[in-house]
Amino acid sequence: MKRTNRLLIILLAITVILSGQFGGMHIAYATELETDSMTDSATEPVINPETGPATDAENEPETELETDPATDSTTEATEDTEKSQDSEVDLEETLEMPVLPASMAPMGTGPVSLSINGSPVDEYADLDSAFTVLKDTPSVTSAVVEITEAGVYPSSSFSFNGFDLTIRGATGIRPEITMDDESIQFSGATLTIQNVDLSMSNDLQGYTFGIGKFASASTIVTLNDTNLRLDGKNNTTKFAIQFFSTSDNVTLNIVNQSVVFVTGYKGSNPGNAIYTEKENIKTVNITDSTFISDDNRSGWIASGTGDKLLAVNVTGGVLEVINSTGNGSNGGNVNVSEGSLVTFNDNFDNGLSVNWLKVNDSTVKVSRNGANGIVARTGLWVENSEITVIENKEKLISKWTQPGGIYLNQSTDTVSTIDGQSTVSILGNSGPGLHLYQGSLIVAEGAMLTVKDNKAYDVREDGLYAKGAGVYLRSGTLVLPKSAVIYNNRAANEADDIFVAAGQTLTFHQANPDRESWVLNEEPEWDENHVIDGWYVDQVGNRWSAHVDPVYIDEFTSYGDTPINGPLSLKAAHRLLLFTEVAVEKIWVGEVGESVTIKLLANGEEIDTVDLSEDNKWKYTFKDLPSTNIDDEAIEYTVEEVKIEGYESKITGSQEDGFTVTNTEDIPLIPLEPAKGKLDVKKVWVGKALESVTINLLADGKKVETVVLSKANDWKHTFT
Structure with missing residues (x-):
């Protein structure tokens, strides 16, 4: 009966393991059922929880347990010829053993190790087994769960409090942990998730990843070289990451090339990538890493005031919030530095809406949001950085909404600044480009501030949307540099480019x-390409107009280093321009060509061209030409013809009378052969004749022939 008793003991031990009735013995049982990786045979003696370890006789080698890889059932190995005369069980028959539950069954992805309080490592088949042991172990101060083989590791929800926990992939291994419809809650210590890919989906809890719920001590969660994906599956009742107010302070560190991607959390109040309660200090640090919120209700909601607001620090990292169904963000203090890139695009309401914003040596891009681009309620500070705010719709989303591509609603004693090494571009927004609601903004000399093509056409809210399309100063002090570029903005009521309320300072x-x-561009009624020469009054009842009746032009020249007090409504435009025209006509002498190109020059520089041909009767008039330049100096207009081979061009006339360009055909000279003739010469003597004389024939002064005349040739000769 000895072997029979031993089998019964084994069955009892396994039953105890499966039922989990012996708490503290659980780890020992799981360990003793492990098989040797080389032989698949059990290498540890089985312990009976009631009687203690088996005797040496009960652990004879011929009766060791083996695991059948085909069936996962356990059989008793013996010699084929060996049978026990005392046994009531046929040892050659397969011993049917219960199948291990999923929490303990091997996942086929490699072992999971667990070390508690620095103890030696124990190994488990899956994460749930390790987490169960960790949960049931008292007095834990620290624990490390390490996955030593690559693969996919499903995990159930887990909640730990009050001890430091590290979950990591082993060196050189990057496992994937999946938590479908599960959640994580961690409180009161430090949780580090390192070198893994973790994907989580919606859970029955109000959050998917909860931080600081059940402990008053500080809670720190660090994602180190970890990719975390949170998918809300378009639910409307949950948060992705929730910071609870129970802990003194809560910190989420995203470091070392980690990527957090959150999508599908869409509740009207829940449904945020990050939600914070208001009582404690909350911090998110994105360092050399990336945080992306795509298609959620909001990137974050930061409840609280003062130092109890959420702090978001982006250091050498990427923060991207896009396609939100509400604001891109709601509150918080945002500090962007060390070459970071922050993008808030295509959100349904406001883009980057914060308490205060600091940007140093970084780039912020805010475009195509449904309401304002950047909203800063207590300050904006920009150093050596680039800010672009483009094509935001600036719609009214609540009774508190004030429009602005950049909207600063800060305390009256707050001084926001943009330094001289920064570039800020506010372009194409549907409302005021830069709106200072109150407080001060100083833009230093050298800063490249460009405010163009913004359109304040909406007349709601007492015309607020319909004036100051470039710069709107409601209250406070605004200092702009000489380098500021503000023009081609359009407002429905007044002040296309600059509006300053009464008593405020610009x-x-x-x-x-x-x-x-x-x-100036041509919109809405002006001719294009007229150079701007100054600031002009542009107020209700007296809109600047230099092209259509009623003409109104009132230049404003009291700008400079001395602040100007409002009210002020201005447009960058030009004085009343005097125009002239220049006519040109083409005349041919000889064969007529197909066409010619005539250039129009202003003070010697080409500004226009025209092709003359039979189609326009070889005539054209350049019209609407400014008579003077931007400095009110007369412009001299002349014409010039593009040379045509075979013709000589001559230009006559003047700017006032018009120009005539005459082309005379070049007729080549054909050389003729000289006529052949004869030249007679005769010598006549007066007085005594000599015997002979010599006569030279010259052509063009040069001797060409010689003859001697005498009585013998009758003193005559004919040159031929």
Whole structure:
């Protein structure tokens, strides 16, 4: 009966393991059922929980347990010829053993190791087994769960509090942990998830990843070289990451090339990538890593005031919030530095809406949001950075909404700044480009501030949307640099480019300082390409107009280093322009060509061309030409013809009378052969004749022939 008793003991031990009735013995049982990786045979003696370890006789080698890899059932190995005369069980028959539950069954993805309080490592078949042991072990101060083989590791929800926990992939191994419809809650210590890919989906809890719920001590969660994907499956009742107020402070560190991607959390109040309660200190650090919120209700909601607001620090990292069904963000203090890139695009309401925003040596891009681009309620500070705010719709989303591509609603004593090494571009927004609601903003000399093509056409809210399309100063002090570029903005009621309310202060400088780059476009009724030469009054009842009746032109010249007090409604435009026209006609002498190209020059520089031909009767008039330049100096217009081979061109006339270009055909001279003739010469003597004389024939002064005349040739000769 000895072997029979031993089998009964084994069955009892396994039953105890499966039922989990002996708490503290659980780890020992699981360990003793492990098989040797080389032989698949059990290498440890079986312990009976009631009687203790088996005797040496009960552990004879011929009766060791083996695991059948085909059936996962356990059989008793013996010699084929060996049978026990005392046994009531045929040892050659397969011993049917219960199948291990999923929490303990091997997943086919490699072992999971667990070390508690620095103890030697124990190994488990899956994460749930390790987490169950960790949960049931008292007095834990620290634990490390390490996955030593690559693969996919499903995990159930887990909640741990009050001890430091590390979950990691072994060196050189990057496992994937999946938690479908599961959640994580961690409180009161430090949780580090390192070198893994973790994907989580919606759970029955109000959150998917909860931080700081059940402990008053500080809670720190660090994602180190980890990719975390949170998928809300378009639910409307849950948060992705929730910071609870129970802990003194809560910190989420995303470091070392980690990527967090959150999508599908869409509740009207829940449904945020990050939600924070208001009582404690909350911090998110994105360092050399990436955080992306795509298609959620919001990137975050930061409840609280003062130092109890959420702090988001992006250091050498990427923060992207896109396609939100509400604001891209709601509150918080955001600090962007060390070459970071922050993008808030295509959100249904506001884009980047924060308490305060600091940007240093980084880039912020905010485009195509349904309401404002950037909203800063207590300050904006930009150093050596690039900010672009483009094509935001600036719709009204609540009774508190005020429009602005960049909207600063700060305390009256707050001074926001943009330094001289920064570039800020506010372009194509549907409302005021830069709106200072109150407080001060100083833009330093050298800063490249460009405010163009913004359109304040909406007349709601007492015309607020319909004036100050470029810069709207409701209250406070605004200082603009000489380098500021503000033009081609359009407002329905007044102040296309600059509006300053009564009693408020603006410092600004000459429009178009380089005298050539600011050019009015043609919208809505003006001719294009007219160079801007200054600031002009543009107020209700007296809108600037130089092209249509009623004409109104009132230049404003009181700009400079001295602040100007409002009210002020201005447009970057030009004085009343005097125009002239220049006519040109083509005349042919000889054969008529197909066409010619005539250039129009202003002070010697080409500004236009025309092709003359039979189609336009060889005539054209250049019209609407400014008589003077931006400095009110007369412009001299001349014409020039593109040379045509075979013709000589001559230009006559003047700017006032018109120009005539005459082309005379070049007729080549054909050389003729000289006529052949004869030249007679005769010598006549007066007085005594000599015997002979010599006569030279010259052609063009050169001797060509010689003859001797004498009595013998009758003193005559004919040159032929």
